[in-house]
Amino acid sequence: MRITHLNATNFRNYRSLEIDLLPHITIIQGDNAQGKTNLLEAIHVLAITRSHRTSSEKDLINRFALEEVPVFSRLCAFLTKWNDEYKIEMLLRLDDRLATDSGSDHGPASGASVRKSVKVNEAGRRASDYVGFFNTVMFSAGDIDLVTGTPGVCRRYLDMVISQTAAGYLRKVQRYNRVLTQRNHLLRQMQDGRSTPEQLEFWDRELVDNGSYIVVQRRHLVEQLNSLAPDLHRDLSGGVEEMQIEYLASTGAGDSEDKIKTDFRRRLEQSRRKEVSQGVTLTGPHRDNLQFLVNGTGVSRYGSRGQQQTVALAVKLAEARYMHGRAGEAPVLLLDDVFSELDGSRRRHLLEAVTSFQQVLITTVDMGCFTPSFLSAASLYKVRDGDLSKV
Amino acid sequence: MNSDFLPTAKPMARLIEELHRLPGVGPKSAQRLAYHLLSASEEQARALAEAIVALKEKIILCSSCQNITETTPCSICQDQRRDRSLICVVERPMEILALERTRGYKGLYHVLHGAISPMDGVGPEDLKVRELLARLQDNKVHEIILATNPNLEGEATTMYLQRLITPMGIRVTRLARGLPFGSDLEYADEVTLTRALEGRQEV
Numbered sequence: 001m002r003i004t005h006l007n008a009t010n011f012r013n014y015r016s017l018e019i020d021l022l023p024h025i026t027i028i029q030g031d032n033a034q035g036k037t038n039l040l041e042a043i044h045v046l047a048i049t050r051s052h053r054t055s056s057e058k059d060l061i062n063r064f065a066l067e068e069v070p071v072f073s074r075l076c077a078f079l080t081k082w083n084d085e086y087k088i089e090m091l092l093r094l095d096d097r098l099a100t101d102s103g104s105d106h107g108p109a110s111g112a113s114v115r116k117s118v119k120v121n122e123a124g125r126r127a128s129d130y131v132g133f134f135n136t137v138m139f140s141a142g143d144i145d146l147v148t149g150t151p152g153v154c155r156r157y158l159d160m161v162i163s164q165t166a167a168g169y170l171r172k173v174q175r176y177n178r179v180l181t182q183r184n185h186l187l188r189q190m191q192d193g194r195s196t197p198e199q200l201e202f203w204d205r206e207l208v209d210n211g212s213y214i215v216v217q218r219r220h221l222v223e224q225l226n227s228l229a230p231d232l233h234r235d236l237s238g239g240v241e242e243m244q245i246e247y248l249a250s251t252g253a254g255d256s257e258d259k260i261k262t263d264f265r266r267r268l269e270q271s272r273r274k275e276v277s278q279g280v281t282l283t284g285p286h287r288d289n290l291q292f293l294v295n296g297t298g299v300s301r302y303g304s305r306g307q308q309q310t311v312a313l314a315v316k317l318a319e320a321r322y323m324h325g326r327a328g329e330a331p332v333l334l335l336d337d338v339f340s341e342l343d344g345s346r347r348r349h350l351l352e353a354v355t356s357f358q359q360v361l362i363t364t365v366d367m368g369c370f371t372p373s374f375l376s377a378a379s380l381y382k383v384r385d386g387d388l389s390k391v
Numbered sequence: 392m393n394s395d396f397l398p399t400a401k402p403m404a405r406l407i408e409e410l411h412r413l414p415g416v417g418p419k420s421a422q423r424l425a426y427h428l429l430s431a432s433e434e435q436a437r438a439l440a441e442a443i444v445a446l447k448e449k450i451i452l453c454s455s456c457q458n459i460t461e462t463t464p465c466s467i468c469q470d471q472r473r474d475r476s477l478i479c480v481v482e483r484p485m486e487i488l489a490l491e492r493t494r495g496y497k498g499l500y501h502v503l504h505g506a507i508s509p510m511d512g513v514g515p516e517d518l519k520v521r522e523l524l525a526r527l528q529d530n531k532v533h534e535i536i537l538a539t540n541p542n543l544e545g546e547a548t549t550m551y552l553q554r555l556i557t558p559m560g561i562r563v564t565r566l567a568r569g570l571p572f573g574s575d576l577e578y579a580d581e582v583t584l585t586r587a588l589e590g591r592q593e594v
Contacts, residue, residue, distance in 0.1 A: 129580065168581050178543055185509035195514055198554075199507075202547045 001081040001134065001329045002359035003043060010065035010073040012038035013386040022379050025355070027370070028363045029391070030383035036363035039383065040138065040334040043361070046075050046090055047136040047332075048160060049118060049127045057092055057114040066094070079134055082329065088134060089119040128171055132164045135331035137320040139338045143312040148300050151289035158218045158290075161319055165326045166217055176210040179203055180281055188279035197272075204268055207284060212260040214285040215251050222247040222290070225318045232321075233314035236349045243294050243311055250287035310346060313338075317353055324357075333360040339369040403429065455526065457502040457519040459484045467500060474498045476533040480523065480552065482506050482540060490538070498536070501526065506544040507551060515551055523552075527559060537565040 008017040013035045030036045037053075045051050051060060058066075061073040071094035079086045095113045118130045125133075145153050163170040183203040189195035226245050233243040251267060254260035267283045268275075275282050292299045292311050299311050323331040333354055339347050339362075351374060354360045367375065380391035399407075403425055411421035428436055452458070453465035460466070467473065467487075477498025481487060487500050503518040526532065535556055539545035553563050569587035570579055579587070 126580065171582065175543070182509045182543065182547075185512075189509060189512075189514070195509070199509075199514070199551070201554075202550045203509075206543065206546075 001079060001327075002332060003077050004080055004085070005078040006043065007076040008039075008042045008074070010062040011042050011060060011075060012062065014038060014042075015062055015064065015386065017042070017386075017388060019381070019388055021359070021361070023359050025374070025378035026359075026361045026381065027367070027375070027378045028361065028381045028383055028388075029365070029367055030363070031365060034383050035386045035388075036383055037140075037336050039388070040336050040361060040363060042075050043077070043332065044136050044138045044334055046077055046088055047134045048131055048164065049090065049116065052138060052140075052160075057116065058094065061092060061094065061114075070094070077134075081134070087119075087121050089122075091117045091119075093117075129167070131170060132167065135164055135323050135327055135329075136334055137316060137323060137331050138334045138336065139313070139316050140336040141338060141341060143316055143338075144305075144308055146290075146315060147292050147303075147308045147312045151287075154290040155286070155288055158221060158288075161323075162217050162221055164323065165221075169214075169217055172210050172213050176207070176214060176285065179206040179210060180284070180286055183207060184280050187275050187281070190276050191279050204265070207281065208261050208264045208268070211251065211284045212257050212264055215249055215260050215264075215288070216257050218285065218288060219247055219249065219255075221322075224322050225315060228318035228321045229314045232317045232353065233310060235353070236310045236314055236346050237307075238345065241294050241307070241310075242296075243292065243299075243314060244296075245315070246291040246293060248289040248291055249285070250283050250289075251285065306343070309341065313342075313346070313350060317350075320357065330356075330358045333357050335360065335362040337363050337365065339364060340366060452502075456500045457504065457522055458487055458500060472497070475531055477536070478523075478526065478532055478534075479536040479538050481538050482545065482548070486538065498534075503539075503548065506539055507547040508544045515548075518548070520552070520555070524555070527556070527561060532561060534562040534564060537563065539565075541568055 002023050003021050006017065006019050006021060008014050011017070017039070019039075028036055028039060041051060041053060045060065051057070054060070061071060065071060065073065073092040074089070076087065076089045079088050093115045095115050116127060118125045118127050120130065120133065146157055159169070159173055163173075183200070186195055186199060186203060190197065190200075222245055229245065230243050233241065251260060251264040254263050264283070271282045292308075292315075294303055294307055294311065297303075299307050303311070320331055320333060335354065339350070342350065347369065351370070362378075364370075370378075382389050382391050406425045406428065407418075407421045410416055410424050411418055416424070428439070449461050450459050451461070451463060453460045453468055454463045455468045456465060458465050458467065474497050478501050479490065479496060479498055480501045480503060481490070482503050482505060484502050487502065490496050490500075501519070501523050503520070503523075505513050505518050507513060507515060507518070527535075535552070537549045537552055539548045549565055553565075556563050567590055568583070569590055570576065570583065576584075
């Protein structure tokens, strides 16, 4: 699939952005803080209806637009998918009444007051049903956090990918999180004797049902990534190192949903007393983690930065391949300033790996990252202070 | 909204602030309502004020079904034409209005005044559960219909009550989940559709 035209209004530092996009490689050059990342983010937001950089959707609205009425930000793109053309559109609106109601002490508008609507061919879609319609894979310098960061980064990563490929996953996660909050409150009430163990029964069942589904999906994705990433990693690292992803599921064993449920239930019973004394749910997918191994050793602790980077890159490339296989059509790749940090050979391998995709958008500070032949086959743009021009 | 800076007379500012505290009323609506009341006749303003005071003074809970009422037992509980072997359990009084509009239900009601939600500090003992059990003691009730909301908290409440009441030998049912009437299948979300498939019926 590919984007043929992108139009953004009041998005980040763009008051108005219009760009026709060709297939294959597009390179956007610009100095720091001119709007390179924002352009890629616009496309990514159109795909997953959220930003990978911020949880406050108000931040996505241009700061000058915040002074105007109505306060809004709009993204619109023409997407070619299986030779059909679609118009996809996302509108963020600051709900002024809610904004002034809830933000009396903090100036106008808190994050909760942004209203989001998604349309495909002018027809409204529910965001949770829409996610997965248009696929992108974003590569950024922050990808290394997947390898070196907290378990939360890994879980968010898994959820982001799965929500694009499994309809209904996002809702299960939302429901699971609500059950978790309710259950933790109940555990704390049991601590001071304000509640009885029988009341846990319902929340346990919901935790196990929704949680096991999440575990099955995550395990499946990790298996898929493991079938793709090691080969890609071998190319990137010059063929000497062997990588593997290990899914550290807090609920433990089982290859079928039923087995996972049984195990999950058993673990809950075992940790009951400890859970009550600590007032938190100690087992479940909210405690999952990933471990990345190179030649059998955990790379987050013992690897060099170069090794960590290569692993992260291999995982992202595997994600792109996986999405391609899953959707039957290649996702749009977004590479946000990832070349400057790579050495010559990995740069070459990455460029080689991405040229087979239908559409790739690359941002860079330095055109010197690319060979003349690569540049001659690409469409080139320059961005300066929220203005885009063709080179 | 901070009305200290509002360039208006104090009684006006006070009314705007009070109205603004109501759910769904923003600062602009509050101002519009307040100015409307200022220009309204004295009788109209007094009638509104009295209606509000009367609401707090005269409304009590029915000793039997816990619905809001002026006289206890309430008119529904007193109505001898109603089926006394059937009790429909709801979370809020407003839901009785919705069910009454169907004109199809002829049993009695019971209002829980909430649903189990640990994060809001609401447990079964905070709901009108004891009052419900008391109504079941005389063996005249044959069926309990649990009409809680189709969300997590409603489901938690349903399961709690079902566990409590089934051993008493009373039939416990709940409302069907499925497709809204008059809508298209293609617009139904997966959760609703899955539930509708599970709850399919012989035609």
